[in-house]
Amino acid sequence: MLKLIPRTRTTVPIEAEVITPDTLGSLDATAVAHQTVYHGNRKEALGEFFKVEGRADDGLILIEGDVSHVKWIGAGMTKGTIIVDGNVGMHLGAEMRGGRIEVRGNVGDWCGAEMRGGLIEVHGDAGHLLGAAYRGSARGMRGGTIVVHGRAGNEVGSTMRRGLIVVRGEVADFCGVSMIAGTIVLGAQPGLRTGAGMKRGTILLVPPEPPNTLPELLPTFRFAARFQPVFVRVLAEHLTNLGFPFPEPAKAANYLRFSGDLAEKGLGEILIWSP
Secondary structure, X not given: OEEEEEOOOOOOOEEOOOOOHHHHOOOOHHHHHOOEEEEOOEEEEHHHOEEEEEOOOOOEEEEEOXXXXXXXXXXXXXXXXXXXXXXXXXXXXXXXXXXXEEEOOOEOOOOOOOOOOOXXXXXXXXXXXXXXXXXXXXXXXXXXXXXXXXXXXXXXXXXXXXXXXXXXXXXXXXXXXXXXXXXXXXXXXOOOOOOOOOOOOEEEEOOOOOOOOOOOOOOOOEXXXXXXXXXXXXXXXXXXXXXXXXXXXXXXXXXXXXXXXXXOOOOEEEEEEOO
């Protein structure tokens, strides 16, 4: 196991794409400390900002402490495990293709942006644009799984193409905006304009209890049916294994299906656990 302990917190962000099992897995502690990171517009050694112990030849990197000023941790990783015992900065797991990242704290914006595979689990809150596309990109998340046990900000799953995003707490506005496909599961009421511009895909609302009031949906979503979707039982088992407490009564319950966005292809759906 490779252990990284922050030496100090800086006001200028650190960009540390090198913190992945792919890059550091074959290096000893001295070589890891000499890896290049960007501190603002300056190149610095990783060891200037982290105390380095052990090595990651077993594929495990443990970061102990607050690294909310550090960006791009786990970006593009394909294997191994990163565990962060603290808060993390922006772009965590961006374009990730495999492996696992666990955060025992909060994460910044663009967590899992354009990821293609692997698992990100956040025990705290997430910022804006979780699993989203970068500005100008045609597709956001294209595979993999993101689980957030707290809340999330605006534009969760923006332009996502494949994959699964699960948020147990509240999400802000524009959840699933311009969604192409994939699945978003919400454990609390979403904000405004949920599913705006979505072409296909599923947004599933399953709070601990059936909601007494429906979320305010756009007029371009049309009520389609009240039914029992069979796939929910399979999804519920998978979510339970991921640590999402899927309510037992919701596994075989009725759901209200709203089709949309009719301003686009209208093939997407918002499923709401029916009271």
